[in-house]
Amino acid sequence: MQWESLSIQMRWAMAGIVGLLVLSTLIVWIIGKAFPQRNYTELQQRMKTWWTVAAVFLIALTLSRTVSIIFLAFVSFLALKEYFSLIPARRADRQVMFWAYLSIPVQYFWIEQEWYGMFIVFIPVYMFLLLPLRMVVIGNTDGFLRAAGVMHWGLMATVYSISHAAFLLVLRLKDDPEIFVGPGLMLTLVFLTQFNDIAQYLWGKTLGKRRIVPKVSPGKTWVGFIGGVATTIALAVVLAPWLTPMNRMHAVGAGVIIGLGGFIGDITISAIKRDLHVKDSSGLLPGHGGILDRIDSLTYTAPLYFHYVYWLFGWHTHGA
Amino acid sequence: MTNVNRILRWLFFLLLVRPVVLVLLGLNIRHRERLRIDGAAVIVANHNSHLDAFVLMSLFPMRVLPRLRPVGARDYFFRNRFIAWFSQAIVGIIAFDRDLRGVRTDPLAEIDAALQREEIVILFPEGTRGEPERLEKLRTGVAHIAERHPETPIITVYLHGLGKALPRGEGLLVPFIIDVFIANEFTWTGERASFMKHLEDSMNELVAEGRFDPWQ
Structure with a gap:
């Protein structure tokens, strides 16, 4: 336990x-x-x-920490599966996608090992090099570049980005490695990201008028965006110093990052769904759509918040 | 079916088929309420993969499992003793002779009996798995069954994605979400040509609802 x-x-x-x-x-x-x-x-x-x-x-x-990491790995799997099921893929890409799926246990294994160096380069470097190699072996060059780009984008958004939330779990302060600050850091990220989604929605729904990105997401307004970010900063100032090693000043930065990042993540996934002519990424979560619809903001907030927190303090990690 | 086989069948579906179909793959079901759970029914679906029957069987609750009977080719699913045992006892397949030359008994007798026992018969009238994600011409065997059971509801189901997850001739299962479209039930129309037309129309409607790009 x-x-x-x-x-x-x-x-x-x-x-x-x-x-x-x-x-x-x-x-x-x-x-x-x-x-x-x-x-x-x-x-x-x-x-x-x-x-x-x-x-x-x-x-x-x-x-347990391991169960939490496996849970996030499973979230990555569901999100990547939704993504691969939505994109127009070539028949030749099946095998490549299989390799992409295999990167999930590997990426989360580095996290379980607290191996920062491998965690941070595995997908952007090694998978980036490996997937095109697998494609070359299959040998279908029609649409090669598009397929390589589309598949790697999905891997970055659903596995690499989301895995940053898992790495927060294993973080331990250099000065005080016996205290488990990870769960607090992760809960703050996930709670503020989901809260920010709801806050932006409620502000926009009640007071919003002028559209902010009409071409991508017609429902998003300036009031929703600004009101949401402001509310998220306010809540961050209350929650973060209480749940994490951050002080009030740090918490303002975390609030800004989550408020802005959450908005951008949301509209980025919206743009992709618009491109693919679908409303929801799947029907997995009734009332929400798919898992990608629920974690869209997290694809931006998780890595941004992680880097911010990582930069603020000295950490006790393997390979750092 | 012996009790041991019954338990093995139940465990096979609970521990292997359902986790693979519902978690590893995942289903996106449109119009689930149109599926009939009580009483006899004939489920007619398109055929892309060995997993088609397992996906269709996973649409039903576990308690219906003893009444689910997919129909499969005798020359394939009963080609040796072990495969025949697995097909019949574990999957619950009803054998059907694709080549009727020299067959003197009634080829549909087993299906008739199953429907009389209020079982749910699963049919793939395309006959073969064919090219992935492409519909083949439907065979008329289903019309003969409907003619003999004019009260039994026929439910068309369109599956999409299995041709990507596990196409014919591939041993590697790659996870993809499977789209399942279920049509409104209908019954024997009184005449073979109009029945086949109705069947093909209902399938085409489901395909149109999906609006999927062809597999490149």
């Missing part, structure tokens, strides 16, 4: 997440009763899915 090693703040934060879910479920139930003529099926479905996602995430975080 990792529960004993989780700080008292972590335990309260996890209880707080459950509290928030109870509260929002109540609100959804009340507005459902107050406006029976309107259809809230999607909202109710979304709420139900939030419960499942939060339960699996919190249980994985409680069980």
Whole structure:
């Protein structure tokens, strides 16, 4: 059990997440009763899915560090599978995709080993070199460059980016390697990223008028964006000093990174879905769409927040 | 079927088939509510891969498993004693003779019996797995079955993605999400040509709903 090693703040934060879910479920139930003529099926479905996602995430975080890492590796697998199922692929690329899938256990193995050096170069360097080699061996050159680019983009977004959230888990301060700061750092990232999504949505829905990127995501407004970032910074200032080694000033930076990064991640995945003429990446999470729809923001916030945190402190990692 | 085989079949589907189909691959099911769980039914699907039958069987809850019977070619699925045991006892395949020359007994007798026992018969009227992700002309065997069971609902299912995950002649399974489209049920139309037309139309409608680009 990792529960004993989780700080008292972590335990309260996890209880707080459950509290928030109870509260929002109540609100959804009340507005459902107050406006029976309107259809809230999607909202109710979304709420139900939030419960499942939060339960699996919190249980994985409680069980052990290895279980948490395996959980994130599984998230990467589901996201990469969605991506590979959406893109127009060539028949010859099946084998290459198989190799791309194999990079998931390897990448998360470096994390389990706390091997920073391999974690940071494996996908951008070694997989970047290996996948085209596999393609050359198969030998189909029609659409070669496009296929190589499309597959590597997916690997970067769904495996490399998301794995940064897992590396946060194994971080230990150089001065104080016995204290487990990782779970707090990771929970802060994931919670603020998801909160930022919701905050931007609510600000935009209630007050938003002027569109910010009409060609990519017509629902996004300036008010939603600015209101969301501001709310996320405010929450970061409250949460980060409590859950992580960051002070207030650091927390402002983390809030800005997550607010901005989350927005860009969201519209980047939107642009890809628009390019592929799909609304949702799959039907895996009722009310949300697919797993890519849920972790779109995280593909930007995870690496950016990780680098920020990594730069702020001295860390005790292998190969650093 | 002996009790041991029944348990083996249950374990095979619970521990191998379902994890592979539902987790490793993953299904994106459109119109799940159109699937009929109680009583006899004939499921008619397109055929791309060895996994087609397993995907269709995974659409149903585990408690329906004893009533699920895919139909397969005798010359292929019963070619030796071990494969025949596996096909019949574990997968639950009903053997069907593709080549009817010299066959004197009723080729559809086993399917008739299964439908009378309220079982769900799974048919691939394309006959062969063919080219990945391309529809072949449908064979008329299904019309003979419908004619004998005019009350039994026929449900067309279109599968997409298995030709990518495990195409014919490939041993390597690559995970892809499988799209499953289920059509509204219909019954025997009273005459063979209109029945086959109805069947092909319902399949084409599902294909159109998918709007998938051809596999390059």
